[in-house]
Amino acid sequence: MFQDTSPLAERMRPSKLSDLVGQEHLVGENGVLRRAISSGQVPSMILWGPPGTGKTTIANIIANEVKRPFHTLSAISAGVKEVREIIQLASRGNKAILFIDEIHRFNKAQQDALLGAVEKGTITLIGATTENPSFEVNSALISRSQVYTLNALTKEHLTLLVEKALQQDEELKKDEVVLKETEALFNLSGGDGRKLLNLLELVIKSDEGKQKIITDEKVIEAAQRKTVLYDKKGAMHYDVISAFIKSIRGSDPNAAVYYLARMIEGGEDVKFIARRLVILASEDIGNANPTALVMATNAFQAVNMIGYPESRIILSQCVTYLASSPKSNASYMAINQAQSLVQKTGDLSVPMAIRNSPTKLMKDQGYGKGYKYAHDHPMNFAEMEFLPKEIEGMKLYDPGKNAREEELRKFLRTRWKEKYGY
Template identity: 70%
Template sequence: MEPLAERIRPETLDELVGQEHLTGKDSILRTALQQGRIPSMILWGPPGVGKTTIANIIAHTLDVPFYTLSAIAAGVKEVREVIEIARKQGYAVLFIDEIHRFNKSQQDALLGAVEKGIITLIGATTENPSFEVNSALLSRSQVYVLKPLSERELLQLLQQAMQQDEWLGSKQIELKETTALFNISGGDARKLLNLFELVVSTLQNERPIVVTDQKVMDIAQQRVAIYDKTGEQHYDIISAFIKSIRGSDPNAAVYYLARMIEGGEDVKFIARRLLISASEDIGNANPNALLLATSCFQAVTMIGYPEARIILSQCTTYLASSAKSNASYMAINNAMSVVSQTGDLPVPMHIRNAPTKMMKDMGYHKGYEYSHDYENNFSQQEYLPDRIKGMKLYDPGKNAREDEMRKHLRNLWKEKYGY
């Protein structure tokens, strides 16, 4: 028997749950489908929110040849074969799942056919397409962002499943609690439906089948390996990986790294997360961390698997073993919060640029003190707008390196910022 998520996959936009901004009344995709002609597009969003389903709906709705490739299994040869078939037929729609896994040469193979209108491309990706999709291909495609499903929409999915699926319909099911189902699935509709099917299957001898958070947790923990093998714990594993680095546990971090490598995770996906962690979780406590993570990204991009695993391991264990600080992360969050609350505050006149005589006459740049003309290359002048002057946004972390920075700032600014 097919998994529940496949058995009840929608075939029309009216059956689709969520993504109203793309598929609702008078929306972009609905209008395009009604006109019978869709643009090349990249569907970008987290797993299980409807990317593949939307592609399938397009296939069912349009009366045109429709082909599907997975970027995991297909190469340039398969892409060219589909293009050649489309050329002979005159036109076709090609859906490529996980298009971010295609390398430059594979994406380049698509470009000519898309430009000439031989194929309309639908790409699905969980990764930011501006990083992963060829810029020339991206410029010829519409990027549609799919949103995570809300709890209301997830509940609607479960109710639809119980109404539409013959096997579930034969059971007497009471959804007493849904929090565990929603939390474990993480907004992934496919994961939610397949977990729900697993729970019902495990409890099928009960009359009625009462679904509670505790039962769901117990069953999920017993059968967690099933989800590992299907790759549905992608985001759980990356979360555990980053939290292990943040928690200074190199043993756990390298374990989750191995899980991702063994599961065929994209090498650049892992390297990007290391880059983010180096700045978010380590920052100025050890600036070398960002340098190493940057070098790691460049190296694994050039080398690839299997040797890239060694470089990823070196970077992972270094970051996990490093001193930690989230001070820079908190500083930009604080600053952005202030900006959102105070709006566009005027820049102090003395630090404004004055490229014209009129601006100089208006007082732009007047009174500016060039720091290098003063002792220790420092002048205690005001840089923040008047309304927020004296506000401390960056608070150095409690580690050896940032303690030195704190002392230096305190020596410069005395009591002004409270360092």
């Protein structure tokens, strides 16, 4: 008897809209995509959403429904040459649909190669991305496409997916599956339908005997074994990025560049790495070395311009610099404390002296009265109260113990004396 060895998520991939779980706002009875498909007027589009929410499935369904040639490319492996070959092929026949998975990984030149064909209608582009297209896709390409946002699947959606799989999949029906607990199954899938189904199949295959009882303990055990396998391939996304960040924070450039290499070899998006470095430069280095943020921001821009593989050199320079830099989380702690204070105290009144007074009525009411313009005073400083009365004198920013911030501490002490305890 034939046995389908493809993953459960692939075996359960819907071929029509009525079988799709989730994304009701797009494909439901009055959904914009359902209406477009029904009319046969499918626009070029960017499908933006988390992994496993149906982006690839929707693209396949559209192609099936409108009966047009369907081409697919992965931005990880395809380049300008492959894009142009498909455009040339499409120009000879019926208007084709070109699906590009992970379109955010295309650099500017690769995205530009699509513009003319999309504008002329030679192809209908369907791009899938997990990243905000406003930042990752050329504005010219976005202006020629509709952007549709897909949502993570809810618990109800995940439950329905599991029920469908157990009832419909021929391979799973060979066993007696008892769904005793689902919390771990749902939590570990994180709203990702593909991950959910493949984890379900992994648990069932891991269980010996005819009756397969699904429990949280068995799900966690199976998931951990799978994680070890992924580790050998350098794809332990969350563990490796955690080790990467902590190595930089811990001032170890050797470990940091090692984990950088792990991510690059594992196929991690270089722009994702660059974004994390920008965050780290502010969160973990901050005013101990303000140049760190400049370096990280420039690295992010350079990575976007250059693309892989040369961007690895730029990332290595930035990573080793940040790891070798003095560290401070004072700015990070300051905003955390400030937000916590706002949440506790609510909308406190802004002191009248520093309120804006654009009209005569507001001036008559005392807005701006008593304000001291700093530049009119010695050392460009005039002592006055800026915080609301209820929290006067509260120190939120405490400079770190490093040379640069000690200079900032001395500066603040000369201005504020004992007020803030600098």
